[in-house]
Amino acid sequence: MKFSNILILAVILGGGYTYFFSKDKSPTVNEKLISQFDKHDVINSSEWGKGNVIDGVQIYTVRKDYAVFQSIWSLGRGEAGVMVLTEGKEPKIEAAFALSQCNQLASAVIDTKAVATSDAVFSVFQKALSAEKDDKGVLRATGEVGGKSYDVSARVIDSVLTFSCGIKTT
Numbered sequence: 001m002k003f004s005n006i007l008i009l010a011v012i013l014g015g016g017y018t019y020f021f022s023k024d025k026s027p028t029v030n031e032k033l034i035s036q037f038d039k040h041d042v043i044n045s046s047e048w049g050k051g052n053v054i055d056g057v058q059i060y061t062v063r064k065d066y067a068v069f070q071s072i073w074s075l076g077r078g079e080a081g082v083m084v085l086t087e088g089k090e091p092k093i094e095a096a097f098a099l100s101q102c103n104q105l106a107s108a109v110i111d112t113k114a115v116a117t118s119d120a121v122f123s124v125f126q127k128a129l130s131a132e133k134d135d136k137g138v139l140r141a142t143g144e145v146g147g148k149s150y151d152v153s154a155r156v157i158d159s160v161l162t163f164s165c166g167i168k169t170t
Helices: 003-020 029-039 091-110 115-129
Strands: 049-054 057-065 070-075 079-086 139-145 148-157 160-168
Touching (some): 029 091, 091 115, 091 160, 115 139
Antiparallel strands (some): 070 079, 079 160
């Protein structure tokens, strides 16, 4: 073969490889959410830790420690959530802190800081706290925030008052 034919063949093969095996892949839903959490100053993208892969979806979690509270954030298969662990000594203050964490969750997932989002989260949160306990002693409510299903629950686990909020991501 002539040198020019080899050169043309190399260019064609290189272009074909680049076209079919592009290294740029679009980010997953959870990777997009991580950047949204960072954008809304909720959780820095470098803080997220990788967990298991469930049904082909990479799970991410992060634990945040505060003076009196702790929160555990998760990005899972079709849902994002936050669990707020408190001492149960000041329920009004602890509920207010949990509500703020739930607002941050909704704002980051929906990707907007709007009064309507906060109002919708407050409505579901309030509905949960005024609900009857179920057979497992859990207060819970479900509603819609930003067009997505949103759930809130509150329970006592080994004397720890625990609030949980979750929002569908798909």
